[in-house]
Amino acid sequence: MGSTLAVGFSRAVEPDCLFAAGRSAASVARVTETVPSITIVPLAELADRATLIVLCVRNADLPVVLGDIRPGLTDQHVLITINNGLPLRALAATVPGPVAKLIPSVGNEIGVGATLLTPGPGLGERAVDELVTLLRRFSRPFLITEGQGRAATDLASCGPALLASAARSMVRAQLERGTQLPPDLAEQLVTQSLIAASQLLAEGACLDEIIDRVAVPGGNTAAAVEASRDDLTAAWRAAFQATASNEGGKPLPSL
Numbered sequence: 673m674g675s676t677l678a679v680g681f682s683r684a685v686e687p688d689c690l691f692a693a694g695r696s697a698a699s700v701a702r703v704t705e706t707v708p709s710i711t712i713v714p715l716a717e718l719a720d721r722a723t724l725i726v727l728c729v730r731n732a733d734l735p736v737v738l739g740d741i742r743p744g745l746t747d748q749h750v751l752i753t754i755n756n757g758l759p760l761r762a763l764a765a766t767v768p769g770p771v772a773k774l775i776p777s778v779g780n781e782i783g784v785g786a787t788l789l790t791p792g793p794g795l796g797e798r799a800v801d802e803l804v805t806l807l808r809r810f811s812r813p814f815l816i817t818e819g820q821g822r823a824a825t826d827l828a829s830c831g832p833a834l835l836a837s838a839a840r841s842m843v844r845a846q847l848e849r850g851t852q853l854p855p856d857l858a859e860q861l862v863t864q865s866l867i868a869a870s871q872l873l874a875e876g877a878c879l880d881e882i883i884d885r886v887a888v889p890g891g892n893t894a895a896a897v898e899a900s901r902d903d904l905t906a907a908w909r910a911a912f913q914a915t916a917s918n919e920g921g922k923p924l925p926s927l
C-alpha cells in the first residue's frame with residue numbers, strides 16, 4: 673500500500689515535497705520505479721524533511737520504524753497509520769504530535785476510489801480540512817470514526833479486490849456449466865460489465881438504478897438477481913466475518 677499512496681501523493685504535492693524511506697533495496701527500487709520523482713531518505717531523517725508522515729508498514733514492524741523516526745518528531749509532525757487494527761490512542765501516546773488513520777484504496781493510484789480518514793488525538797479541525805483537501809487530489813476522501821474502520825475498510829479498501837474476486841466467481845460458475853465460451857472471452861465480457869457498471873456509477877447512477885434498468889420484471893436478469901441474492905449475502909457475511917476475525921486475531925504491537 674506504500675506504493676499506492678506514494679503514487680497518490682505524487683498527484684497531490686510538488687515532487688520536491690515527497691520523500692520515502694524503505695528497509696530493503698528491493699522495496700526502495702519498487703517505489704522509485706513507480707514514482708521516479710520521489711526522494712529516498714534514511715528513515716531516521718524523514719522527520720527532518722516532512723511534517724506529514726505516513727507509516728505504511730505492518731503492525732509487527734511499527735515498533736522498529738517508530739523507534740527510528742521518534743527522535744526527530746516534534747509536536748508539529750502529523751503521524752498517520754494505515755493499519756486499521758492499531759488504535760489511534762495507542763499511537764498518540766507514543767509521539768508528541770497529532771495522529772490520524774488513513775485507509776487507502778488501490779484506485780488512488782489512478783486518482784479514483786475512497787480514502788478513509790479518521791482524525792486522532794491532537795488533530796484539529798483546520799488540520800483535518802487541510803488533509804481532506806490534499807486527499808481530494810487523488811481520491812474521494814471520507815471522514816469516518818475509528819469504530820467504523822473495519823466495515824468501511826471492507827467496502828472501500830478490500831472492495832476492489834472483492835469485486836474482482838466476485839467477477840472471477842461469475843466466470844467460473846459460467847464455465848462450470850459447460851458453456852461454449854472460452855475462458856478468456858468470458859473474462860473479457862465480465863470485465864466489460866464491471867467497466868460499464870463503474871462508469872454508470874461514476875456518472876451518477878446508483879446501484880438500484882443499474883439493477884432496475886437491466887432486471888426488468890419477469891426477465892432473465894430479474895430471475896438471476898432473485899436466485900443469487902440470498903447466497904451472495906451469505907457469502908459477503910462470511911467474507912466480512914473473515915476480515916474481522918483476521919484483524920482481531922493479530923497481536924497489537926507494543927509501541
Ligand SMILES: NC(=O)c1ccc[n+]([C@@H]2O[C@H](COP(=O)([O-])OP(=O)(O)OC[C@H]3O[C@@H](n4cnc5c(N)ncnc54)[C@H](OP(=O)(O)O)[C@@H]3O)[C@@H](O)[C@H]2O)c1
Pocket residue numbers: 673674693694695696698699715728729730731733736737754755756775776829
Ligand atoms: N494491502 C492493502 O490493500 C492495505 C490497505 C489498507 C491498509 N493496509 C495495511 O497496511 C499495512 C501494510 O500493508 P502492505 O500490504 O502495504 O504490506 P507490505 O506489502 O508488507 O509492505 C510493508 C512495507 O513496510 C516495509 N518495512 C517494514 N519494516 C520496515 C522498516 N523497519 N523500515 C522501513 N520499511 C519497513 C517493508 O519493507 P520490505 O519490502 O523490505 O519488507 C514493506 O515494503 C498493513 O498493516 C495492512 O493491514 C493494507
